[in-house]
Amino acid sequence: MSLKDDFPILSREVNGHPLVYLDNAATTQKPQVVIDAMSQYYSNSNANVHRAVHTLAGEATEGYEDCRRWIKSWFNAEKAILTGGTTEAINLVAHGWGRANLQAGDAIVLTEMEHHSDIVPWQILSEERGIEIRYVPVLDDFTLDMEAYIASLENAKLVCVVHTSNVLGVRNPVDELISLAHKAGAKILIDAAQAVPHDRIDFEQFNADFMAFSAHKMCGPTGIGALLVKNDAFEQMQPFMGGGDMIESVTTSGSTYQKNEHKFEAGTPKIAEAVGWSAAFDWMSKIDLPAHHERLLNIAKWTAEQLRGLGFTVYGRHQSGDGAVVSFLHPTIHSEDFARFLDAKGFAVRTGHHCAQPLLNRLGITGTIRASFYLYNTQDEAEKFIQIVQYIVEKFA
Amino acid sequence: MKYPQALQELIDEFSFIDDKMEILEYVYELSEEVVEFPIANWSEKTRIIGCQSEAHLEVVVKDGIVELRCGADSKIVQGMMGLVTIAINGRTAEDVLQLKPDFAQEMGILNSLSPSRSNGFRNLFDKVMLEIRIKQ
Ligand SMILES: Cc1ncc(COP(=O)(O)O)c(C=O)c1O
Numbered sequence: 202m203s204l205k206d207d208f209p210i211l212s213r214e215v216n217g218h219p220l221v222y223l224d225n226a227a228t229t230q231k232p233q234v235v236i237d238a239m240s241q242y243y244s245n246s247n248a249n250v251h252r253a254v255h256t257l258a259g260e261a262t263e264g265y266e267d268c269r270r271w272i273k274s275w276f277n278a279e280k281a282i283l284t285g286g287t288t289e290a291i292n293l294v295a296h297g298w299g300r301a302n303l304q305a306g307d308a309i310v311l312t313e314m315e316h317h318s319d320i321v322p323w324q325i326l327s328e329e330r331g332i333e334i335r336y337v338p339v340l341d342d343f344t345l346d347m348e349a350y351i352a353s354l355e356n357a358k359l360v361c362v363v364h365t366s367n368v369l370g371v372r373n374p375v376d377e378l379i380s381l382a383h384k385a386g387a388k389i390l391i392d393a394a395q396a397v398p399h400d401r402i403d404f405e406q407f408n409a410d411f412m413a414f415s416a417h418k419m420c421g422p423t424g425i426g427a428l429l430v431k432n433d434a435f436e437q438m439q440p441f442m443g444g445g446d447m448i449e450s451v452t453t454s455g456s457t458y459q460k461n462e463h464k465f466e467a468g469t470p471k472i473a474e475a476v477g478w479s480a481a482f483d484w485m486s487k488i489d490l491p492a493h494h495e496r497l498l499n500i501a502k503w504t505a506e507q508l509r510g511l512g513f514t515v516y517g518r519h520q521s522g523d524g525a526v527v528s529f530l531h532p533t534i535h536s537e538d539f540a541r542f543l544d545a546k547g548f549a550v551r552t553g554h555h556c557a558q559p560l561l562n563r564l565g566i567t568g569t570i571r572a573s574f575y576l577y578n579t580q581d582e583a584e585k586f587i588q589i590v591q592y593i594v595e596k597f598a
Numbered sequence: 599m600k601y602p603q604a605l606q607e608l609i610d611e612f613s614f615i616d617d618k619m620e621i622l623e624y625v626y627e628l629s630e631e632v633v634e635f636p637i638a639n640w641s642e643k644t645r646i647i648g649c650q651s652e653a654h655l656e657v658v659v660k661d662g663i664v665e666l667r668c669g670a671d672s673k674i675v676q677g678m679m680g681l682v683t684i685a686i687n688g689r690t691a692e693d694v695l696q697l698k699p700d701f702a703q704e705m706g707i708l709n710s711l712s713p714s715r716s717n718g719f720r721n722l723f724d725k726v727m728l729e730i731r732i733k734q
Pocket residue numbers: 226227285286287288289316318319363365366367392394395415426556
């Protein structure tokens with residue numbers, strides 16, 4: 202039995218060809234057990250959480266809180282706030298921690314490599330509060346300028362940096378970034394959206410103050426993610442959304458809040474999604490992630506070499522620890538035409554700016570074609586991919 | 599609806615192709631059919647919004663006769679423009695304004711292109727019609 206058999210969507214055809222899904226950095230496919238768990242939840246246990254004493258409410262609450270237990274044990278974290286995804290998790294830091302702890306004149310450090318979801322929330326806060334944003338440049342070898350990083354830390358209150366770039370696949374030297382930030386007295390948020398699918402990070406040991414990620418990039422459902430927070434940073438956070446579930450008591454003269462993660466989970470939460478995510482963790486716990494990551498990185502590296510040989514520019518380096526992502530451009534064939542031809546043959550790839558326009562500006566381009574590999578992809582698929590690419594180049598270049 | 603002859607012929611030809619790669623290759627070739635619109639004249643005003651690629655057009659109505667000039671950095675997008683060119687150039691503005699965008703669907707082109715590109719076609723078509731109405 203191959204891993205593929207666990208994913209019903211991977212047996213479908215696209216335009217008369219077997220689907221080869223290479224858009225995993227955007228979202229991964231879901232194993233049957235995740236789909237079943239969500240369907241089972243709605244068929245059997247659907248109720249609101251934390252609110253009633255009836256049996257269904259108890260099952261729904263258990264299902265939802267079970268996901269938090271999975272996250273805390275998977276990542277060895279003390280506090281896990283369930284959010285709508287990476288984007289919402291970062292916005293929660295901006296509004297929940299940033300508003301309470303940053304004032305006019307304070308500086309925060311971002312990098313040119315960030316996804317828009319780790320830029321725009323800070324720009325909004327910066328405009329509102331008069332906070333200075335410093336951007337760490339990306340060098341020609343696609344790595345961060347560490348000298349500039351160290352210089353930018355002076356009097357900085359917060360650093361927000363992507364663990365693994367969704368465009369380049371480059372894994373930043375996160376351990377060093379974290380210890381340098383702390384040495385300078387700054388807190389640090391890691392955007393781990395592209396890291397957690399491949400790397401089972403130990404949050405305590407990792408020592409970042411905040412870490413944001415999404416379920417849908419690691420075989421879980423869309424619409425749910427998490428923010429891991431260190432206890433002392435957690436104590437410095439103020440609620441940013443008010444509503445039901447997050448309060449202790451409400452009177453017309455004021456309210457008191459819950460002390461735990463619920464304080465930041467106002468309203469009816471993502472219950473079915475949490476149940477689905479738990480099933481994804483359970484499924485992934487039976488997979489040898491490091492072995493797969495090495496295998497996929499080798500496939501990405503092989504693909505990158507082939508593409509270079511065919512005259513493409515490849516943006517990335519595919520070193521140990523990097524994401525299994527290949528971003529590339531042809532000198533004459535437009536990336537969208539390429540993606541359309543590939544789609545005609547059943548291959549799903551992404552084109553465009555990948556929500557990282559500052560990075561693409563830095564690279565002097567407006568978009569790339571991106572093939573990203575995950576657990577169910579194989580070397581055989583990469584070889585077929587290169588065959589089609591070669592056909593397109595021969596025909597249209 | 600009855601289409602002008604050149605367009606009807608294209609629709610008939612497309613109806614014989616069911617391989618998506620072939621459809622795209624055909625659309626790609628239609629990029630040759632556009633009347634050139636030099637890049638130097640491209641501006642925010644000539645830009646087709648909703649296209650992920652850079653796509654620009656200008657419509658000239660002279661003595662009631664329509665001429666579309668256009669170009670795009672994606673050849674497939676420019677191929678769609680070639681298709682519209684075949685459908686409208688040299689015809690009266692009055693005639694052209696009767697045209698509905700459904701022909702692209704009939705040709706299997708909208709189905710064969712992603713939603714954002716289909717939107718792109720729709721935006722292309724609507725912009726052409728709007729320009730004709732203004733300049734008529
Ligand atoms: C590096 C990175 N950060 C943030 C995000 C945003 O994730 P989401 O859309 O799930 O909130 C993504 C996903 O595209 C990403 O790749």
